[in-house]
Amino acid sequence: METIGKPPESHTGPLLSDVLECRWHAVTVEEAFDKLDASTNGLDEGEAAARRAIYGDNSLPVGRRPGLAIVYLRQFKSPLIYLLLAAAAVSLAIGELTDAIFIFVVLQVNAIIGATQEWKAASSAAALDTLVQKLAVVWRNGVRRQIDAVELVPGDLVELGAGALAPADIRLVSDRDLQVDESLLTGESLPVEKDALQSLPADTPLGDRRTLLHAGTVALAGRGRGLVARTGLHTEIGRIAQALAAAEQPPPPLLERLDRFATRVGYAMVGVIVLLGAVQLMRGFDLVQVFFVAVALAVAAIPEGMPVAITVALAIGTRRMAR
Incomplete structure (x- = not known):
């Protein structure tokens, strides 16, 4: 030749x-x-x-896939979840066991749904990698042959x-x-x-x-x-791939808005406790009683069902987009 x-x-x-x-x-x-x-x-x-x-x-380096436990724990990384955890702790401290259990169950449902969706998405991405052509037709030593593309x-x-x-x-x-x-x-x-x-x-x-x-x-x-x-x-x-790996990915706009909402709810809770406490003290109520009433009202103001509702809505939207 x-x-x-x-x-x-x-x-x-x-x-x-x-x-x-x-x-x-x-x-x-x-x-x-x-x-x-x-x-x-x-x-x-x-x-x-x-x-x-x-x-x-x-070959391109493949990022290490986080374990299921890590994916599950990531579902609790949100100011709104922090507020609900605080509300559950306060409810437990003041003897409202039913409220504490309810909030805990809501958080678990939200975490399970979120972790399941994230795990499925990661599994789908990994499955796509198996569809990529792994073999190449190459000439070596004057002979046409098929080898692993990584070689x-x-x-x-x-x-x-x-x-x-x-x-x-x-x-x-x-x-x-x-x-x-x-x-x-x-x-x-x-x-x-x-x-x-x-x-x-x-x-x-x-x-x-x-x-x-x-x-x-x-x-x-x-x-x-x-x-x-x-x-x-x-x-x-x-x-x-290198540029994307080096770039910091900003959080989605929806999550940013939810974080801002949770922060405002937290400020509102503090404001309610302070304002209601001051009014009740001025009216001669007992300090301990005032504290429990203020905390109970603040906990009631937290939308416990919101994380689950948002997670379910996102899951449904993701499934429709996939179809």
Whole structure:
């Protein structure tokens, strides 16, 4: 088989910095073979293993899934829940056992519903990962074979057909009517027609790089062959994953409003206790009696059923969106 560029030798390929800095969409096919020390026979197994030791696995880190106990305890992290816990404690202290048990049951129901929904959502996300293509068709030692996509390294020669996910960022070397869905990266719903031989400037926008296949994009039609240019966290989708992991996620607006509401209820409770206590003391009531009455009124003002109602409403909304 004819070899383009340099055949693989007993070395570890291009430097990682060169791989990351190269504008792969702007280099020619011959330059891509040369820069990646690749050939049309593919890498040999020894070279591939050496490169994998340098570049790492072609995978994205998976966040550790919290245990069910942690998910359950997270349901109590809310100012409104804190108020209800305080109300239950006060009710128990003043001998209102029925109220304390009722509040406790409400909190348990809310926590169980919330934890169940969160656990199901996490399970669904984990299940989606099993649908991602894990295998890649690659040329190694001049033989076309299928390997685990995690083993791919820069310089591997891979093939893709209709319906396949790009397992890495790939510089196309040939294609036949290849059309790709890049909505994952660009948001564009229309398929993009690829052209391995097109000449592109270095500053070509991401959505117009027709000589590249990006990891996670889907081949809708046609076939293509290309050289793996970047893998794992060094791909475009890997960079996005790193940026999202580093960014602090703000709480949803609904939760922010609920927290503000709970804070206001707390202030109102304190105000009621102080005002009612002052009035009752001025009228000559006993201090202990005044305290119990004020606390009872404050506890009664807390909407015990609100957390459950909100959790159930969110669960129903989530289920409808999923359908």
